[in-house]
Amino acid sequence: MHDTPAFFRQLTDKYLTDTITASEKELLFSMISEGAYQSELEQLLAEVWERPVTGGEDIAVREQIFDNIRTQQKKVRQLRIRRWSAAAAIALVLGAAGTVFFLQREHRSPQPLAAVQPGSQKAVLILGDQSQVPLDSSFSRTLQQGGATVSQKGGQLIYTANSQPSGAVTFNTLQTARGGQFRLQLPDGTRVWVNAGSTVRYPAVFPANERHITVTGEAYMEVQADKRPFLVSTQHETVQVLGTAFNINAYEEEPSTLTTLLSGKIRIVNNHQTAVVLAPGQQAAVSHQASTEIPVAEADPDQAIAWKNGYFDFENERLDVIFRLLSRWYDVQFVAEGKAAGLQFSAVVTRTSSLEEVLSVLSATGAVNFSREGNTIRARVITP
Structure with missing residues (x-):
């Protein structure tokens, strides 16, 4: 039986070790979007988070990410999550609560926005x-x-x-x-x-x-x-x-x-x-x-078919392009002020997340913040 917690855990293990096939990845994201394995995901996230990081590569990558966020405030900033240890990989495929939980563990508070539900x-x-x-x-x-x-x-x-x-x-x-x-x-x-x-x-x-x-x-x-x-x-x-x-x-x-x-x-x-x-x-x-x-x-x-499989997949994507994708799904307007439109981000977020949760992932870089005025979301570059 494929519809079991054990099989679900097998797929997440393959995802984290980059041995998952395209069809298995599609099945995994489908199972996640259905919400039937939220407790298993939360348990797995807790296990991975408490696991000590001993690999030199993981430590180096983590330090490189934080250095990039801290020191390149005047450059194009990117949310570099894809290579960030097992904990980050789990957080990305989690839905709303999991992703926000991960960001909060890094002491990065999401911007206060009224929740806009997905399509x-x-x-x-x-x-x-x-x-x-x-x-x-x-x-x-x-x-x-x-x-x-x-x-x-x-x-x-x-x-x-x-x-x-x-x-x-x-x-x-x-x-x-x-x-x-x-x-x-x-x-x-x-x-x-x-x-x-x-x-x-x-x-x-x-x-x-x-x-x-x-x-x-x-x-x-x-x-x-x-x-x-x-x-x-x-x-x-x-x-x-x-x-x-x-x-x-x-x-x-x-x-x-x-x-x-x-x-x-x-x-x-x-x-x-x-x-x-x-x-x-x-x-x-x-x-x-x-x-x-x-x-x-x-x-x-x-x-290309991330939308069909239930998630957004941004790879070094400009914020103005991301805004066009989000606008169609959440039915809100976006305005990128100043140089915000040219900021680049990489992230994977489920389409079942509220808009607040998606924007909290983007704002976690410290590069941009968001505010809402009626049905319009404004993005502003955070200056050091």
Whole structure:
């Protein structure tokens, strides 16, 4: 049985020793986000914290971190947690209480902010006649659309094709607002995770010749193998797929559309008809400006789909970029004053944390503090 405390402890041990596989890490974060093993995590954190640090490397890393925080007050500061001993690794994968507890043990008090709760499983289904059906994880329902049976089961919408469309194709749209996300299973069996502030437009039943959907915002897809080509259109590119898993980040407020391939093969064509083919582990960046080129680089797939697995993963990320991610999930506005926007941070925090808890992780560097005015969070650089 995998759903046991012993198996959970085995996964955390692998995580701490950096021997965990990608699939095991996804399972571990899923188990953590469900909250079923909070007591085991707290016990493990206590054990690790009381364990004497004897390794010279751990001591050196800890001293280097504190020296960096103390002495680089006038430079770009970073929250360097990833390499910080076993205790830090446990604290990062803990949810809200664990992370804040760890910071308090380091005598770094979080900034006083009224708690803003994280987003949830909610969306709106726009039917072919433009009527709207609110969706959230507390409901289950079934309806008919264009030759398909549509079933909502908690936070997932499942389409089952009953017949091929005759005449005009019926299109549906799944739309998430800021602070919401949802899952979708298309009539061919393709699974789609839809991030906050996004839309997916698709036929209720795919026609016989192709499968074509349109995405704004961000979605992760596991495409069902089929003889029909699978096309994903955004405002700036078209992705041609045949049985694969990939993430597409197409928010208009970002400088480019990022497409990251996890498995299989995809071909990307931008509006200038420039085309590239991605291999697993590669990411293409299609500029939202006039550029005709499509740069391709190696990427961290786990980081690209962190949102889908229930956590934020920041790696030397600028604060203004972090703010855009947090704004979509917590549905608040952010303002970075002065040089705050350019500060860089690295951290891993669960998406079930309140906003106060996320900001306490960032403010633990002593580089920046936060204040709230209504629905706006302001960040200010702390000057020495």
